Amino acid sequence: MNVQKVLIVEDDLWLAEHYLRILSAVGYKVLIAPHALAAIDAIDDDIPDAIILDMLLSGSTALALLNELQSYGDTGSIPIILCTNLASELSLEDLRSYGVRQIIDKTKMVPNDLILALRSEM
Amino acid sequence: MVDSRLYLACYNYLYMSATIGEHNHFIDGPLTDGIPSLVAAAHELKSPLVLIRQLSLALENTDISITDQKRMLRQISFTSEQALRLTSDLTRSIRLSDALFALEPINPQQLCEDVLRDLIPLYVAHNRDIKIVSSKRALLLVANRDLLRRIIMNFSDNALHYAESNIAVEIKIGSIDAGRTVRLGVRDYGPSLSGNVLKVLANRLTNTSTSIHSRPQSSGLGLYIASQFADSMNGKVGVTRHRDGSTFYVDLQASRQLSLL
Numbered sequence: 547m548n549v550q551k552v553l554i555v556e557d558d559l560w561l562a563e564h565y566l567r568i569l570s571a572v573g574y575k576v577l578i579a580p581h582a583l584a585a586i587d588a589i590d591d592d593i594p595d596a597i598i599l600d601m602l603l604s605g606s607t608a609l610a611l612l613n614e615l616q617s618y619g620d621t622g623s624i625p626i627i628l629c630t631n632l633a634s635e636l637s638l639e640d641l642r643s644y645g646v647r648q649i650i651d652k653t654k655m656v657p658n659d660l661i662l663a664l665r666s667e668m
Numbered sequence: 669m670v671d672s673r674l675y676l677a678c679y680n681y682l683y684m685s686a687t688i689g690e691h692n693h694f695i696d697g698p699l700t701d702g703i704p705s706l707v708a709a710a711h712e713l714k715s716p717l718v719l720i721r722q723l724s725l726a727l728e729n730t731d732i733s734i735t736d737q738k739r740m741l742r743q744i745s746f747t748s749e750q751a752l753r754l755t756s757d758l759t760r761s762i763r764l765s766d767a768l769f770a771l772e773p774i775n776p777q778q779l780c781e782d783v784l785r786d787l788i789p790l791y792v793a794h795n796r797d798i799k800i801v802s803s804k805r806a807l808l809l810v811a812n813r814d815l816l817r818r819i820i821m822n823f824s825d826n827a828l829h830y831a832e833s834n835i836a837v838e839i840k841i842g843s844i845d846a847g848r849t850v851r852l853g854v855r856d857y858g859p860s861l862s863g864n865v866l867k868v869l870a871n872r873l874t875n876t877s878t879s880i881h882s883r884p885q886s887s888g889l890g891l892y893i894a895s896q897f898a899d900s901m902n903g904k905v906g907v908t909r910h911r912d913g914s915t916f917y918v919d920l921q922a923s924r925q926l927s928l929l
Contacts, residue, residue, distance in 0.1 A: 557829070557830075558715060558719060558829075559794065559795075560719055560723075560743045560747070560794075561718070561719050561722065564719075564722050564723060564726060564740075567726070567732075567736070568726070571731075631711070631714045631715065631718060652714075652718045652722075653714060653717075653718055653721075655722075656725055657722065657725055657726055657729075
């Protein structure tokens with residue numbers, strides 16, 4: 547069975563490590579990118595099976611990355627789970643065309659939410 | 669519709685700093701005079717609270733090794749301290765107009781070394797490095813020690829978030845304006861800014877009359893507070909954008925004490 551790869555795009559390193567700890571424990575191969583440019587590099591190297599994406603990133607917002615991913619056939623279909631403090635201001639319906647499958651509210655999430663979200667999308 | 673909603677959510681956040689900048693220019697009163705400032709404070713405190721909550725929930729899991737538990741507890745402490753610094757600065761900035769501040773000649777090198785000592789454990793915990801860069805014997809400046817210290821701590825907290833791990837953040841001490849002004853800056857080497865982001869920043873610099881702007885993704889509250897502190901010492905806060913990071917600086921009057929001797 548292939549190990550599923552998850553890319554975490556999160557500029558809070560300690561929060562990213564926390565996600566990594568949760569997801570590695572249940573068998574995912576996890577990579578961390580602290581900003582959109584690093585994410586694009588990581589995706590160029592190895593296309594992940596899913597992306598967990600923060601909305602407000604260093605250098606540029608997730609919006610730039612979402613647009614970039616949608617511009618290419620091989621990256622446009624990667625399931626994206628937004629994990630953000632701005633969840634209450636976003637609508638999943640509006641974001642579906644960007645490849646966003648779920649929005650997790652960072653202020654309410656529990657550690658298991660990430661696993662449940664990934665399992666339902668991959 | 670999709671674009672506009674998404675942009676709206678982001679830009680509400682991104683352009684908060686521009687709003688704050690305008691307030692900085694037009695309002696001399698307390699920070700809480702403006703509703704956007706309250707929104708900024710709420711947003712700014714969300715991130716550390718989210719991290720603390722997540723780590724606390726994770727610590728309920730008994731499978732975590734002792735080493736990881738200790739590391740997570742340390743992260744909770746440092747994150748709490750950073751959030752407390754912000755709330756403390758916020759309180760201080762609200763009370764600025766009610767208080768008198770003693771301005772005194774200060775050796776910037778000494779003050780920066782004190783700040784550095786306090787910051788090193790935080791930087792080490794983040795696997796980051798910070799150092800002082802001073803080109804020559806620094807001039808004394810006129811400032812309030814506590815407020816100046818808060819400004820440098822604030823800039824350094826900000827830099828920590830954006831700095832890459834392989835290049836040290838620099839606290840720079842120098843003088844400008846033929847030695848009449850001392851400039852203390854905090855230079856980080858973060859991710860390169862895209863052309864679009866640079867364009868947005870350039871527009872902000874053109875369209876607002878203040879020189880202080882936050883990161884594109886930050887509410888800019890900390891920087892707003894820093895600018896309030898600088899104002900109360902007759903100083904000025906500014907930012908220089910580089911392709912590979914930023915320098916946030918405060919300019920303060922050099923002490924004329926030596927020339928009077």
